[in-house]
């Protein structure tokens with residue numbers, strides 16, 4: 001039986017546009033509401049240490065909305081005490097631990113769970129105890145996947161950025177190699193009992209190959225959908241992404 005593939009819509013860049021002017025418009029909570037109405041299964045938001053897009057007030061507003069609608073909030077955050085305290089306060093359905101560098105434009109690579117095992121494991125333990133479903137954002141490297149499992153996290157999110165970049169830049173062989181690494185990584189993670197998610201850089205062109213990997217249970221997609229929303233609206237952009245995901249999962253349906 002094929003798993004139903006969930007779509008988490010990352011609304012960070014609604015906050016980026018709002019913050020370009022200050023003030024309250026456009027409101028990421030309203031975007032989350034529209035995304036859910038258009039078929040998103042859940043909402044993802046990254047509270048960065050420098051608060052460059054999503055703010056603490058956004059997380060409070062999103063928590064309230066998603067609790068009310070009984071839908072999952074996936075809080076992406078760095079592995080820091082400050083973020084841990086915020087997560088333990090809101091207790092979102094899911095927490096995705098990501099690496100964070102202040103100078104980067106976006107989350108450039110996966111977490112080094114092998115090197116950071118002793119430091120990451122207690123965070124996972126506290127979040128697990130609080131009832132959050134913890135995922136670790138990692139590259140599809142077998143050592144990282146084994147290390148992720150040893151932390152006690154229930155989920156790994158595989159970083160699709162290298163695959164998506166290779167496709168966009170027309171590096172066909174690299175794209176094939178990155179895709180097979182994602183496939184092998186998903187198989188290994190599922191064999192180890194981990195739930196598998198994937199995300200970063202996914203657009204209409206790349207979603208099909210990723211969605212076709214049968215072990216993947218959830219995709220988290222942000223930047224491209226918010227960009228498309230400028231041209232077609234958020235609802236139509238999400239519905240088209242959903243259709244492409246479904247077509248990849250059940251090509252004969």
Ligand code: PXP
Nearest residue numbers: 107137199200201220221222223
């Ligand atoms: N998953 C994780 C863990 C991320 O850090 C991001 C970017 O914030 C995404 C998914 C979404 O990536 P994009 O905005 O490129 O679709």
